[in-house]
Structures are given as C-alpha cells and as structure tokens.
Amino acid sequence: MQKYRGTKDDIVSAIKDFTLSIDSSNDYRGDISSLIQITSNLKLVNLDYWERLIRSELVASLLSATRSEWKLSFKPNAESTWLGIVNGDGHKREKSLLALSGGAPNAFFFALVVRRLNDWVPQVRKAAIEILPSLFRSTKPEYVAEVLCVLLLNWHSWGRVEEADNQKFLDMIATEEMALLLKSHLIASTSGPMPSLLSQIGRTDILDNYLNEIASEAIQPYVRAKAYRSLFESRMTWVKGQGWQWIDKVYGKGKLIPIIAERKINVQPPFLELLNEAAADRSPIVRQVSAEFLIRNIENLGIQSRIFAEKFAADKSSNVAEQGKFVLRKLDEKALDNSISN
Known part of the structure; x- marks a missing residue:
C-alpha cells in the first residue's frame, strides 16, 4: 500500500514538472521525461485508475499554471502529446492519437493507445x-x-471493439518476432493466468508451430496441459465473450456464460508420440490430459491401449490411476465379448 501511495505521489509530481516545463522553446508541449521514467517501472494493472489520476492531475496542474502571474502567456498544447490520449475530451483524444509519431516511450504509454x-x-x-x-x-x-x-487476457470483455478492428489488431501482432517473445513469456512465466493468455493468443496462428515446444518446456503445468490439449484436438479455443443463459424464465433467473470460439490448427504431431510425451510429464495435470485422450482413442490404438492403460493405472496420482483402470476394464470387457462371440 505504501509503495502504491509512493507511485501515485511520484506521478503527481511528474505531472507538475511537466506543466512547469511548458514554454515556447518546446512549442508549449512540455517535457514528460519524468513521467516516462516513473511509468516505465509501473506494472500494467489498474490502468483505469492511472488514467483517471493522470487526467485529473493534468487538468488541475494546467489550471493552476494559467492562473499564476508569471504564466500570463501560457499556451498549453498538452493534447498534442502522449498525455493527450487520456484527455477527457474525445475530440482531443482523437487529435492526440493522430498526432503521435515515432514509437511509444514505454509499455505503459503503448498500453494507453491500445486501450483506445x-x-x-x-x-x-x-x-x-x-x-x-x-x-x-x-x-x-x-x-x-x-x-x-x-x-x-481481458480482450473478450472489450465490448466496443468492432470485429473488423479486432481482426486488424490481431493481424498486426502476427509476426515472427512477436511470436518468439510471446512464446518465451509463456514458457518462462512461473505465475499468472498464462493458460488464458495462450488461449487468447490462439486467436491467431503465430504460436501454432511452437505449441510442441510450449507443451514440453513451459514451467506452469496448466500451460503445458493447454498446449497438449490443443495439439491432441488440432484446434485452439478461447473465450470470445459472454452470453445469457436462462435458468428459469418464469422467475426471470439466468446467468452469464462464456462463449467459446475455436480455430483449427494444422500442426499434427504423431498421436502416439504426443500421447507418450504427455504421459511422461512430471505433472499429474498433464498426465490426466494424456489419459483422457487415451480413453477417447481406445478403439484405435490396439495393443498400445493396454500398455498405456497399465502405465496410467500405476500412476501415483489417484485421478490418473482411475483413468488407467477405467481403460483396463473397458479392454477386459471387450476381450471377454470377443471370446464369447468366437
């Protein structure tokens, strides 16, 4: 909490520095280097709050400056700077966006543009x-x-984004350089909702060729499980939005449920190879996925079904072991039926 308060005070101070720097020598645009330095170390959370803070403090600081005797010739041009993209006036936000040139000074300001x-x-x-x-x-x-x-991660909740603009944005990020950076982030992250991130990135095909690597190397087991499942099913799924489902129309009861979208992927490793890799994973979460797809394909694997089933039945995870025993029972029932019919 103390650190949060300190960051707020630093941002307020940086905005005041920016206001004091506005003069004719910089076309009345001011110097936001202090604010850039502070926001470069800011985690990209609570962006609504930081936008409101910057907007309100900027208005107050500019108003104070125009009232001071030594600022009689003050001509603020803040809407033409990076700060203009959070202006309370939509016309000024639009003008500021179209006036941007060069790259974003840090991730924080790039995030503000994407949020528009x-x-x-x-x-x-x-x-x-x-x-x-x-x-x-x-x-x-x-x-x-x-x-x-x-x-x-929250892309599906952005209800104002037009579908055409949504696709344009996804097309922008579909580069090899971005794929490598995102892949590395998914593999190396030890915490956070990375499975959901993998799902949302799955709207594009930029990670399709790296799914095998993510499945085998990601630190988080749920990420590995998601990657393996996508490879087994030859498709990526993600939450597209929310829809209303009636529970009882008479009493007006209902609930919001996630709307799932999907996309076929063309990466198809050999099934047995994939099954074996997932079955040998160090996490029971991933081994459960492997056992699930053994059950789905029990009729197609011949003798391999029993080999895998015995392996799973001896697993130290009770859930995985139960799936293995289920397959063994099914195989025994099938063998008995065959013997009777013969």
Whole structure:
C-alpha cells in the first residue's frame, strides 16, 4: 500500500514538472521525461485508475499554471502529446492519437493507445486503429509483448471493439518476432493466468508451430496441459465473450456464460508420440490430459491401449490411476465379448 501511495505521489509530481516545463522553446508541449521514467517501472494493472489520476492531475496542474502571474502567456498544447490520449475530451483524444509519431516511450504509454480501441467515442477508436500499425513498427517489441501479455487476457470483455478492428489488431501482432517473445513469456512465466493468455493468443496462428515446444518446456503445468490439449484436438479455443443463459424464465433467473470460439490448427504431431510425451510429464495435470485422450482413442490404438492403460493405472496420482483402470476394464470387457462371440 505504501509503495502504491509512493507511485501515485511520484506521478503527481511528474505531472507538475511537466506543466512547469511548458514554454515556447518546446512549442508549449512540455517535457514528460519524468513521467516516462516513473511509468516505465509501473506494472500494467489498474490502468483505469492511472488514467483517471493522470487526467485529473493534468487538468488541475494546467489550471493552476494559467492562473499564476508569471504564466500570463501560457499556451498549453498538452493534447498534442502522449498525455493527450487520456484527455477527457474525445475530440482531443482523437487529435492526440493522430498526432503521435515515432514509437511509444514505454509499455505503459503503448498500453494507453491500445486501450483506445475500446474507447467510448467511435472516432477515437477509429484513430487508434489507424495509428497502431505505424506505432507497432516503431515501438520496441518487448514493450509490445508486455502490453499484449496483459491486455489480451481481458480482450473478450472489450465490448466496443468492432470485429473488423479486432481482426486488424490481431493481424498486426502476427509476426515472427512477436511470436518468439510471446512464446518465451509463456514458457518462462512461473505465475499468472498464462493458460488464458495462450488461449487468447490462439486467436491467431503465430504460436501454432511452437505449441510442441510450449507443451514440453513451459514451467506452469496448466500451460503445458493447454498446449497438449490443443495439439491432441488440432484446434485452439478461447473465450470470445459472454452470453445469457436462462435458468428459469418464469422467475426471470439466468446467468452469464462464456462463449467459446475455436480455430483449427494444422500442426499434427504423431498421436502416439504426443500421447507418450504427455504421459511422461512430471505433472499429474498433464498426465490426466494424456489419459483422457487415451480413453477417447481406445478403439484405435490396439495393443498400445493396454500398455498405456497399465502405465496410467500405476500412476501415483489417484485421478490418473482411475483413468488407467477405467481403460483396463473397458479392454477386459471387450476381450471377454470377443471370446464369447468366437
């Protein structure tokens, strides 16, 4: 809490420094280097709060400056800077976006631009999708990857994004350089909702060729399990949004349920090879996935079904062992039926 308060005070101070720096020597745009330095170390969470703070403090600071006797010639041009993209006036946010040039100074400011895709003003959303391609090319890839790893998690809740703009944005990130950065993040992350991130990135095909590597090397078992499942099913699934499901129309009872979308993938490793790799995984979460797909394909594997079933039945995880025993029972029942019929 103390650190949070300290960051807030630092941002307020940086905005005041910015206001004091505005004069004719910089076309009344001011110097935001202090704010860039502070926000470069800011985690990309609570962005709504930080936007509101910057907006309110900027208004207060500019108002105070125009009232001071030594600022009689004050001509703030803040809407033409990076700070303008959080202005309370939609026209000024639009103008600021279209005036941006060069890359984003850090991940925080790049995130503010991407968030404008869900702005409540249509013209601002249009300006954001217009400026983003050049911004992608000019911004450091590590900044872009950092933002994607945060914002894509809640992408399905952005209800104002047009479907066409949604696809344009996904097309922008579909580069080999971005794929490598995102793959590395998914593999190396020890915490966080990485399985959900993998699902959302799965809207594009940029990680399809790396799913095997993610399945075998990711630190989080749920990420490995998600990658293996996608390979087994030859498809990626993700939450596209929410829909209403009635429970009792008479009493007006219902609930929101996730809407699942999917995309076929063309990466198809040999089934037995994939089954063997998942069965040997160090986590029972992944071994359960392997056992599940053994059950689904029990009729197609011949003698291999019993070999895998015996392996699973002896697993130290009770859930995996139960799946293995289930397969053995099915195989024994089938063998008995065959003997009777013969």
